Every structure is written in C-alpha cells, then in structure tokens.
Amino acid sequence: MSMLTPPGMGGKYRIKGDTYPRMRRPRRRGRLVLALVGAIVALGLIGWGTIQLIDVFGGGKAKAAAHQRDCPSPGASGAPQALPKPAQITVNVYNATPRAGLAKTVADELKKRGFAIGKVGNAPEAYDKKVPGNGILLGAPAAAGGPFSVLGAQLKGATPKTDTRNTPDIDLILGTTFADLNTPKDADTALAALAKPAPAPSGKC
Template identity: 35%
Template sequence: MTERTVQPPVRPRSGRRPLPPLAFLLVLALAAGAVWWTVLREDQERRAEAAEECAAAEEPPPSLDPAAVSVRVFNATDEGGLAQTVADELAARGFTISEVANDPTTREVEGAGEVRHGSPGRDAARFLGVYAPGVSFYPDTRATAVVDLVIGPEFTGVAPPEEVEAALTAPEDAPAEC
C-alpha cells in the first residue's frame, strides 16, 4: 500500500504589503536626518561666533570718531524714557543718534543690554560697547553700519569719559572660554 504524506495546509496570504511600513520608516529617517543636520549646523555657527569673539577680544576696540557712528537707541526695559536719556548722553559725547524708541523686536534682552550690528558695523559696535559697559554683542544680517544699542534691565548708565579713554588704550582681557 501506498502511504500518503500529510502536507500542512497552505496558509492564505495576508494581503499585507510591506510598502506602507517602509514608507513610514523612510519618512522617519528623513526627519531624523533633518534634525541632526540642523543641530550640527547650529553648533558650527556657535563655534564660529565664539572664535570671532575670541579674536576680537585679543585686539583693543577701535578708536573711532563718535560722529561717524550712527546709533539707534532702543529701550527693552519697563522704565520709561531710559532710551531718550541714554541717547542724549551719547549725543553729548558726539554720536549720531538716528532713532530712539522701544525695542521693536520680540527678542528677550538680559543683563545690561545688547549692541546689535551687521558685518559693516562691527568696529562701530565694538567702539560703542566701550561706552555701554556690560552689554553683549549680537551680530545680525543687516547690510548697513548702523548700530543698535538695546538697553537691558541691568543697564547702569553710559561709562564715564575716564573709563572710555582707559578702555580704548588698554587691550581687553580675553574671555575665559578662549
């Protein structure tokens, strides 16, 4: 007699296609790559800015004619009239004041304030920074040499002439991060 072998039943196809899960994984990988690229690029920009600040700290601020520096003074505090007071003091020292107003940006200003400038106004910003002790420098993309002095909550006033003269003749100490 012939023996029959029992074959397992054929399993029906499930009808699932691997395409949707693969597409999902591809989109997920692209999103992860985009996040990674953004973080890497921002880190490179931060390092470049830090290197520029360190290089700038090694040389003394340029000594410019204040009349050649165009300044916009903005108040980023709750104290009314502070921008006008500072603008009057800077004008008395010879600076060209082009605008006085509250800070038009939504940027949060901490400490003594910020000096915002474009690449053409880098030297003017460093020169103005001598007159506003404690401010930080914020480079932006403007194409003009106009410099913004944004007064922060810890601003104590324009530096006395003796301090300005001393700062313009002596080189600054490099920041600890350099």
C-alpha cells in the same frame, strides 16, 4: 740526510742541500677581525661627529630661525588698532526695560560724547523686556570690529550680535540690568586700551 738537518728531525723538516725550511707562524685571524671591527667603529664615530658639527654650524641656525618664526615677537600684538571716531558711528537707542524715557536719556548722553544718533524709542517686540544683562549691540557683520568696540566702551557687559542689515548703523538695546553708561573717563580709558593694546608677554614657545 744533509749536514744541515738537526739530529732527530726528518720528514718535512728535513733540510736538503743548503736551503733552510721557512717555518711560518699560524695566521691570527682574531686580530684581523678585531682590527676590522675597530675601523668600522672609528668610521661610525667620525661620521656621527661630522653630522653634529653640521647641525651646530648649519642646522642649529636654521632651527633657531624657525623657532623665531614660530614664536610671536613681544610687540606683535601691541600694534595700534585703527578705530572709528564716535562721530562716524550712528547709534539707534532702544529701551527694552520698563523704565520710561531711558532710551532718550542714554541717546542724549551718547550725543554729548560725539556719537551720531539715529532712531530712539522702545525696543521691537522681539526684544522688549527680553534682554538680560546691560544690553545688546546689534549691527551688520562689518560693525563687529571697530564700531562695536567703540560703542561697547561706553557701557559694561553689552553683548555684541550681528544681523542681516547692510547699513552701518548700530542698535543699542538697553537690557534689564542697565543702570547707566560708563563715566566719560572710564570710557576714554577703555578706548585708549583698545587703540593701543598692551604688548604680549614674552616667553618660551
């Protein structure tokens, strides 16, 4: 036994010569695993933070731009609408009521308001005394826009209807509840509203 070996120790702890034994501490695998898990969590948080920054400085602007594209601007529906002048609209006035002379009276008034007058008389058999309400505006599909709107401003409650004609004239068929045309002032107010609609209310989309 060497002089360096403490009393009572032998075997693998026996010191031979002038060499001291290296007594290693047991490896602590638990700390290594915790350190590895902590590193993974940290990397995940860094990646998530990076994505959020990209969204704020890049994607956020893109989303805002897309939102603006999807939401109509407040004045989008307020663009002036081009309407034909009354002189550009030829109106055929037909009376579907039992009141005699009504078609001529209405035609004369429309003429004073600048409309071109075509045929005047009793309504065809298909409509005679069969038109409920104030009347029907009957014309080609092309008249369903401006011409119907301009003539419709002259009387309330007229029902627009299209047929297969290819001419620009419009039939005004007076119905059973028709009393009179709108006053010129009311008609002009309605036309002004049609020519320049009110802006659409702004709101969140």
